[in-house]
Amino acid sequence: MREGIRNSEFGIRKGAAAAVVGLVAVFALLVPYMFSPFYTGLFTQALVFGLLALSVGLLGGYLGLMPLGHAALMGVAAYGLGFFIVHVHSPMGAAVGLALLVTLAVALVFGLMAVRTTGVFFTMITLAQGMLVWGGAFKWYAVTGAENGLRGIVRPAFAASYWEFYYLTLLVFALCWAVLWLIVRSPLGLSLQGIRESESRMRTLGFNITAHKLLAFLISGFFAGVSGVLFGWYNNFISPGSVGLQASADAVLMVIIGGSGTLLGPVIGAAIIVFIKNILSIYVARWPTIMGLIFIAVILFAREGLVGLARNIITRRRTNETPNLAGLNGERGARDGGLRAPAASGGIERISPG
Amino acid sequence: MTVEVAVFQLFNGLTFAALLFLLASGFTLVYGLMRIMNLAHGGFYLVGGYVGLSVLLATKNFLLAILTAGLAIALLGLITERMLLRRLRGDTMAEVLLTIGLAYALGDVALAIWGGDPRNIVVPSAIGSSVQLVGLTYPMFRIVVLGVGIAVGGAIWALQERTRLGATIRAGVDDGETLQAMGINVKALFTLMFCFGAFLAGVTGVLGGAFLTLYPGADFDILLFALVVVIIGGPGSLAGAALGSVLVGLIDAFGKVLLPELTYFTIFLPMALILTWRPYGLFGRPA
Numbered sequence: 001m002r003e004g005i006r007n008s009e010f011g012i013r014k015g016a017a018a019a020v021v022g023l024v025a026v027f028a029l030l031v032p033y034m035f036s037p038f039y040t041g042l043f044t045q046a047l048v049f050g051l052l053a054l055s056v057g058l059l060g061g062y063l064g065l066m067p068l069g070h071a072a073l074m075g076v077a078a079y080g081l082g083f084f085i086v087h088v089h090s091p092m093g094a095a096v097g098l099a100l101l102v103t104l105a106v107a108l109v110f111g112l113m114a115v116r117t118t119g120v121f122f123t124m125i126t127l128a129q130g131m132l133v134w135g136g137a138f139k140w141y142a143v144t145g146a147e148n149g150l151r152g153i154v155r156p157a158f159a160a161s162y163w164e165f166y167y168l169t170l171l172v173f174a175l176c177w178a179v180l181w182l183i184v185r186s187p188l189g190l191s192l193q194g195i196r197e198s199e200s201r202m203r204t205l206g207f208n209i210t211a212h213k214l215l216a217f218l219i220s221g222f223f224a225g226v227s228g229v230l231f232g233w234y235n236n237f238i239s240p241g242s243v244g245l246q247a248s249a250d251a252v253l254m255v256i257i258g259g260s261g262t263l264l265g266p267v268i269g270a271a272i273i274v275f276i277k278n279i280l281s282i283y284v285a286r287w288p289t290i291m292g293l294i295f296i297a298v299i300l301f302a303r304e305g306l307v308g309l310a311r312n313i314i315t316r317r318r319t320n321e322t323p324n325l326a327g328l329n330g331e332r333g334a335r336d337g338g339l340r341a342p343a344a345s346g347g348i349e350r351i352s353p354g
Numbered sequence: 355m356t357v358e359v360a361v362f363q364l365f366n367g368l369t370f371a372a373l374l375f376l377l378a379s380g381f382t383l384v385y386g387l388m389r390i391m392n393l394a395h396g397g398f399y400l401v402g403g404y405v406g407l408s409v410l411l412a413t414k415n416f417l418l419a420i421l422t423a424g425l426a427i428a429l430l431g432l433i434t435e436r437m438l439l440r441r442l443r444g445d446t447m448a449e450v451l452l453t454i455g456l457a458y459a460l461g462d463v464a465l466a467i468w469g470g471d472p473r474n475i476v477v478p479s480a481i482g483s484s485v486q487l488v489g490l491t492y493p494m495f496r497i498v499v500l501g502v503g504i505a506v507g508g509a510i511w512a513l514q515e516r517t518r519l520g521a522t523i524r525a526g527v528d529d530g531e532t533l534q535a536m537g538i539n540v541k542a543l544f545t546l547m548f549c550f551g552a553f554l555a556g557v558t559g560v561l562g563g564a565f566l567t568l569y570p571g572a573d574f575d576i577l578l579f580a581l582v583v584v585i586i587g588g589p590g591s592l593a594g595a596a597l598g599s600v601l602v603g604l605i606d607a608f609g610k611v612l613l614p615e616l617t618y619f620t621i622f623l624p625m626a627l628i629l630t631w632r633p634y635g636l637f638g639r640p641a
Contacts, residue, residue: 066447113626116633120391120446124585125633128625131578135618245574249454256451288462295455299448300441 028170032163041234042278044166046271047173048230053254053266054180055223060252061260062184063216064196065114065122068248069130073110073221075243076133077103077228082150082238083143092156099232100225106133107221108214115213118199130248137240149239153232169230176223181263183219192216193261253291257298259305268306355611362490363607369496371603372503373565376558377576378583378595379510380551386527386590387547389446390439394453395555396577397460402427402556403563403572404468407475410560416478424557431552435545457573465570475563499561506554507596514592523547527590579606582625588638597636 032040052074060066080099084090090098110129114122137144144150154160159168183189191212194202203209232238241247250273258269273291280287302309355363381395392398406423410416434456442448476482477495485494514520525533526543534540562568562576583602587594602621609620628636 066451113630113633120389120450121589121634123447123450124391124581124589125629128582128585128622128629132619132622132626135616135622139616139618141615245578246458249458252451252454286462286466289459289466292455292457292459292462295458296438296452299452299455300438303448 032166037162040162040166042274043271044162044169044234045278046267046274047169048227048234049251049254049274050267050270051173051176051227051230052224052251053258053270054177054263055220055227056251057255057260057262057266058180058184058192058220058223059216060255061262061265062189062196063192063213065118065213066252066255066260067114067126067220068123068245068252069110069126069128069133070220070224070251071247072130072133072243073103073107073224074228074231074247075137075238076106077225078153078232078238078242079137079144079150081229081232082153085154086150086152087143096229099229100222103225103228104218104222107218107225111214111217111221115210115217127245127248130243130245134240134244137243144240147240149237151237153236153238155233155236159233165233169234172226172230176226177263177267180223184263188212188215253295253298255305256303257294257305259307259309262305262307265305265307358490359611361488362492363611364604365487365490365492365496367604367607368600369500369565369603370606371599372500373558373562374579374583374603375503375596375599376499376506376554376561378580378587378599379507379592380554380558381580382584382587382590382592382595383510384548384551385584386592387523387530388544389449390453390548391446391450391589392453392548392551393450393577394434394456394460395551395580396573396575397457397464398427398430398552398555399559399562399576400568400573401430401460401464402559403475403568404464404473404559405556406560407468407473407563407568410475419475420557420560423560424553427556427559428549428553430556431549432545434552435548439548440541457577461570461573464573468568470570472567472569473563474567475560477564495564499565502561503599507592510592579621582621585635586625586628588632588635590639591635591637594635594637 028043031043035043052070055073056067056070077099080102081095084095084098085092088095110126114125114129117125138146140146155165156168159165184192191202191207194205194207195209195212199209231242235242254269254273255266256269257265257272258267259265276291276294277287280290284290298305304312377395377399381392384390384392402423405426406419409422410419413419438452438456439449442452481495481498483494484491485497486492487497512520514524522533522538522543526538526540530540559568562572566572566576579602583595583598585598586601587596587598601624605620605624606617610617613620632638
């Protein structure tokens with residue numbers, strides 16, 4: 001069973017995982033043939049935001065530092081792309097390259113500031129950085145067009161139509177996902193998870209914590225930038241609303257709903273949020289309330305997200321099938337429980353008179 | 355910039371600083387004791403302002419409006435702390451995320467109840483006139499807010515430094531576990547503090563409704579200012595909140611005149627620089 005978990009995110013056997021991935025791939029390839037342009041557009045959005053959520057999840061899930069300003073990095077790339085296309089009239093390839101370079105430069109500066117902190121401070125600093133970008137987008141009229149936004153972010157000629165652009169997005173997404181898959185399983189990825197579990201222990205082992213955090217921030221910033229390029233192309237437009245706090249919080253929500261610390265969760269979460277926003281908003285006027293309540297419910301009752309829930313269900317079923325392991329697990333659970341009980345606050349509280 | 359404009363902006367900055375301090379002090383006190391970054395604080399402010407508006411329209415009594423708004427938001431705080439945050443005790447990241455969800459919902463519910471048009475709270479004529487200050491005609495209400503800010507700041511300081519409750523709270527900030535082991539009901543202390551922070555946010559909402567205006571999105575706008583104040587000053591520090599408020603208030607007032615193109619930049623850039631120099635703010639320390 002342990003091996004199974006190591007093999008795939010849901011804790012299912014390798015063969016089954018391959019079958020699922022194959023089915024998803026076939027489904028993804030057939031989307032423009034099965035759905036209307038509107039829904040194909042939503043799937044495109046889901047992939048774009050899925051990539052953003054993956055970049056958030058790399059920091060939030062694997063490194064344990066949740067950024068609350070990543071929509072701004074996405075926005076820097078989209079604005080950069082727009083700037084080089086509209087104002088500088090660069091060739092498309094150069095515009096993309098320069099936009100990603102600018103994003104990396106911003107991510108480097110932001111990263112240098114943010115990685116010195118931990119926990120909630122990291123979240124707050126990234127929030128502030130996001131607002132810095134938002135403020136710039138809102139006020140720097142010459143470059144960003146201020147609240148009018150920046151128009152004319154044209155797509156490359158080979159992906160101008162909605163279905164061509166879907167396939168381009170799918171291709172870029174798949175490549176990025178594969179790279180991320182390799183990264184989280186590489187020594188670097190494992191070190192990041194080690195830092196998440198215990199920074200002091202990793203430091204004692206001789207790891208350069210700051211360098212690891214900064215590298216993770218840059219990688220994350222790069223993928224946020226790629227999603228920003230796709231986002232700019234998708235809408236042909238970028239405005240301050242897309243880079244603000246709400247957009248960044250949405251990205252975090254995607255990670256949490258799907259399941260942080262996985263590579264499936266953020267994508268599932270992104271798809272759910274994109275579809276809720278675009279379809280629910282047609283029927284229900286109060287969808288922000290619903291989003292807020294979903295957010296609260298997920299954090300209270302399903303901290304590990306949908307992927308975590310699914311994993312728990314599968315693990316429990318497997319445990320019931322194999323009584324041997326169930327016994328072992330039960331024993332371990334009891335021992336853990338026994339160890340934890342005195343440390344829990346409840347133990348101390350009974351002493352207090354109030 | 356003429357001397358007259360400079361003095362005018364100085365007053366604008368200081369009075370805005372007082373409003374920011376009223377909001378940021380509750381936020382920072384809650385953080386100091388409970389390590390909760392309450393991102394729904396702006397939502398508390400906005401809903402408080404709207405409640406005050408409704409009470410004012412119904413009763414024409416400004417003081418009653420302020421009091422009702424404060425108590426209503428304190429009740430909201432009580433529900434939030436008891437029913438939601440308590441379940442996550444100690445998991446700071448989950449707490450922050452939960453308050454974001456709450457902020458979404460509050461902003462949207464406020465929009466559903468009070469509508470999308472900007473609403474202004476009209477203060478009673480007794481404090482709604484203008485005063486002559488060093489040769490300037492200046493709205494009296496802003497001066498009143500400045501006075502309230504200083505008075506509340508002083509009162510909180512005295513409460514913290516001069517009373518038994520304050521000593522208990524300071525002990526809780528330093529080492530909650532030991533305090534609990536000594537027989538203090540820390541849970542009740544947390545609830546009390548959270549409700550107090552919410553009360554301040556509700557009251558500030560009414561003042562802010564007269565000062566700025568109430569509109570959908572005002573919750574996040576003011577939250578950002580409060581966050582900048584708290585981050586600059588160092589989360590958990592009352593003195594930091596006071597200093598941060600004055601800095602942000604003045605930068606905002608003079609930035610609007612000197613660099614109107616860069617209004618938000620002038621706020622966030624100094625913060626970014628201060629964080630680079632001191633990652634935990636001027637008066638803060640690592641959690």
